[in-house]
Amino acid sequence: MEADSSHEDDSAQSSGLNNGDFKPIQGHRYCVLPIVVFLILCLAQCSWFLVRLGPLTSPDPDMHGPAAYTLATGKIFSPTHKEFDGAGNQVLRQSLDGDERFLYLSGKTNVLDIGAIQLSIKGDASIQQQKLANSQPKVNVTIPDAHHANRANQYFPLLYAPQGTGLRIGLSIHLSPYASWQLARITNIITFIIIWGVAIWLIPRGKWVLVAIGSMPSIVYLLSSLMPDGLIIALCGLFTAMLIRTIVDNRHSSKLECVIYSLVLLYLLYGKIFYALPVLIIFALPHTLMNIKTKILTVFIPVTVFCVTFIPWELYFGGLLAIANVKSNLHDIVSDPTRIGSLTLHSIMQIPRMFIHQPIWFFPQFVLLLTVWLCCAINALVERSANSQKRVLFSQWLSRNRYCVTILMLSFSAVMCMYGFLALTWNDLGNNSITALGGFQLRYIYPLLPCCVFAFVPNTVVNKEREVNLIAANA
Secondary structure: OOOOHHHHHHHHHHOOOOOOOOOOOOOHHHOOHHHHHHHHHHHHHHHHHHHHOOOOEEOOHHHHHHHHHHHHOOOOOOOEEEEEOOOOOEEEEEOEEEEHHHHOOOOOEEOOHHHHHHHHHHOOOOHHHHHHHHHOOOOEEEEOOOOOOOOOOOOOHHHHHHHHHHHHHHHHOOOOHHHHHHHHHHHHHHHHHHHHHHHHHHOOOOHHHHHHHHOOHHHHHHHOOOOOHHHHHHHHHHHHHHHHHHHHHOOOOOHHHHHHHHHHHHHHHHHOHHHHHHHHHHHHOOOOOOOHHHHHHHHHHHHHHHHHHHHHHHHHOOOOOOOOOHHHHHHHHHHOHHHHHHHHHHHHHOHHHHHHOOOOOHHHHHHHHHHHHHHHHHHHHHHHHHOOOOOOOHHHHHHHOHHHHHHHHHHHHHHHHHHHHHHHHHOOOOOOOOOOOOOOOHHHHHHHHHHHHHHHOOOOOOOOHHHHHHHHHHO
């Protein structure tokens, strides 16, 4: 999707723009009102979840809790041993020793994010059980055992940096177990609010869309829990805001921006590789905004760091959760890729139907987001129609709208990869009677929501490449 300079020049001429006509949006990015509204809505909901839900009431508490504790206590390299799970996969089980009050997870409640939000409305009865750990004596234990699981090594430890920091502070000042878990949630909230607030401040267009996304109850719950999803969503929003600001300002990306892009890409790779795909939109930037060498380095360096650090960790310490035999599924995919591809596409088409089975409170947040997005989209459409020809070549149209086209392709690829991973680990592909892949949750697409702001990027970006080349040639 590398931009072609001739297309850029044609687009600039057809729209009547030249170097003197293009005026980046100024002033709007410094608007305080969207940030204030976001803070009010987000903090109000975070306070609700902190009070109404226990910290160990979430999806997979036996993964997020021990992972934060492992990082906080510096035990990420605790020994592992090989064994086979119920599906026949060879996995690494990590033995973790520490304080019984934190490792036994008294009162934990394994519930999906939607169920947890509903539970906050009804009242979380497990809060009192979780507080019982405060009155228990400090005893050193080792998990997993016959009654207590440990999935602390399922994800790379760095993903739990905010939660681990809060928990470390709680341990250092000798807070009770429940208060320490709550502090871990608070640091997770603070991290998200800072990053998302900076994204709202930076982005020149679509501020209110970011406000709507960051204020969705479904997302606010994630960032107010011990889960790593909140930071992943925040970094996706920050990347989107920074890149759109560069595009609208029509300037070359600075070294600091490229470093931040690389760090975001590295963190997303540690999380789930498919969330890193939208970062590849930098290859759609024209040379005037980022040259090819910078693009390659921005991607190559974090990928290299990821391979050097993650692969050894995964081989010696990483865990895997699967309810299907991965080797058998991989054989089925290689044997009949057409069937698996069509099964994946059919499953993606079923995503809209998942909304029908959600609670009634689930719909208003998306209706509000869609309304805000449509208002911004109509405004952008009016602006584009005033600066566009009635007839343009397809190559010109593609060049003008390359950001929207590219981000759609990358987002769709990310969803395909999500289902590909679920096909390997969560479905019995040897069963020819299955018509759709199971295991998909709507929260998996939340990190992709900031990508919708690319719809407001100007359809014409002035390309000064020829001017720059002439200057360089005459120097």
